Amino acid sequence: MYKGNQITVVIPCLNEEAGIPLVLGNIPDFVDEVIVVDNGSTDRTAEIARSMGAQVIHEKIPGYGRAYKTGLANARGDIIVTLDGDHSYPVDAISYLLEALLRSGVRFVSASRFPIQNPESMSFKHKFGNVILSLVMSILYFRWVRDSQSGMWIFYRGILASMSVKSDLMAFSQEIKIEAIRNKSIGFQEIPINYSNRKGEIKLQPWRDGFRNLWFLLKKRIAP
Numbered sequence: 001m002y003k004g005n006q007i008t009v010v011i012p013c014l015n016e017e018a019g020i021p022l023v024l025g026n027i028p029d030f031v032d033e034v035i036v037v038d039n040g041s042t043d044r045t046a047e048i049a050r051s052m053g054a055q056v057i058h059e060k061i062p063g064y065g066r067a068y069k070t071g072l073a074n075a076r077g078d079i080i081v082t083l084d085g086d087h088s089y090p091v092d093a094i095s096y097l098l099e100a101l102l103r104s105g106v107r108f109v110s111a112s113r114f115p116i117q118n119p120e121s122m123s124f125k126h127k128f129g130n131v132i133l134s135l136v137m138s139i140l141y142f143r144w145v146r147d148s149q150s151g152m153w154i155f156y157r158g159i160l161a162s163m164s165v166k167s168d169l170m171a172f173s174q175e176i177k178i179e180a181i182r183n184k185s186i187g188f189q190e191i192p193i194n195y196s197n198r199k200g201e202i203k204l205q206p207w208r209d210g211f212r213n214l215w216f217l218l219k220k221r222i223a224p
Contacts, residue, residue: 001032008033008077008157009094011054012067016085017043023083024052026091033077036085038050039067045085064173069165075157082153089152093193097154106187107159108180111152113195122195129210136214137174140221143181146190148174149213159186170209171216178220 001007009031013020020036027034036049036056050056059070072080079098083089085160089111101109113122114130122130134148151173163179165172180188 002030002079002095003102003131005078005098006032007079007094007098008035009081009082009083010035010037010068010071011049011085012037012039012064012071013041013045013049013085014039014062014067015041015043016045017041017048019084019086019088020045021052022087023091026048028091028094031081031094034152035074037070037071039063061168061170063111064170065165065175066168068172068176069168072157072160072161078157080153080155080157082151084151086143089196090194094105094154097152097191097193098187098192100189101123101154101156104187104189106180108153108155108175108177108186108188109190110150110177110180110190111193112147112150112190113155113193115192118195130158133174133210133213133217136217137178140217141178141181143188145177145181148177150190152193153177154181159183162186167216169212171213174187174217175220177185181204184194 013036036054036059038046038056040062044057057070057074059067081094107165131147134145137148138145162183165175165179167175180186
């Protein structure tokens with residue numbers, strides 16, 4: 001518990017046996033619940049996570065967004081923190097981001113990887129794609145967003161009831177931010193973090209996922 005709030009950490013995973021021990025091993029003691037959503041791993045991800053005290057939920061339908069929907073539906077904390085299982089997001093920044101949320105006056109805080117502190121942590125191709133997607137999202141929704149693709153967020157669980165998040169794929173990451181921006185009762189803020197090199201295999205397919213996310217942004221904007 002952190003300052004009277006129960007904290008849940010949700011981590012979607014697909015073959016993250018190299019990174020998940022590092023993530024779970026650094027979870028702060030004040031975190032009340034850790035949910036690892038195993039999205040069809042063929043390695044020891046689920047076994048390792050369970051042995052380290054995480055609640056492991058299996059989601060058979062593939063998709064980054066699908067895994068998140070399952071994890072968020074099972075979360076019980078007052079505040080939810082999300083992480084990737086590859087140890088690229090700073091686990092030790094959880095308390096810093098919680099403080100930012102509690103003092104910000106908004107109900108959704110997104111951790112921005114930009115400006116990149118370690119140039120080697122992200123390839124030029126990924127960086128370029130993120131810049132384009134973030135720029136398009138900023139123009140479409142009249143709100144400057146530095147990192148539309150960030151996968152580390154801190155928010156009050158209660159806001160999920162007022163969100164309409166539909167994507168089962170990578171676009172889920174930008175869609176949940178859009179829902180926070182659109183809803184004035186939620187509010188949105190970005191806080192910079194130190195991003196590092198991931199452990200294990202890369203799941204993102206930049207060109208395919210980039211064009212899918214771009215198309216999703218346009219469809220989301222014109223949808224009634």
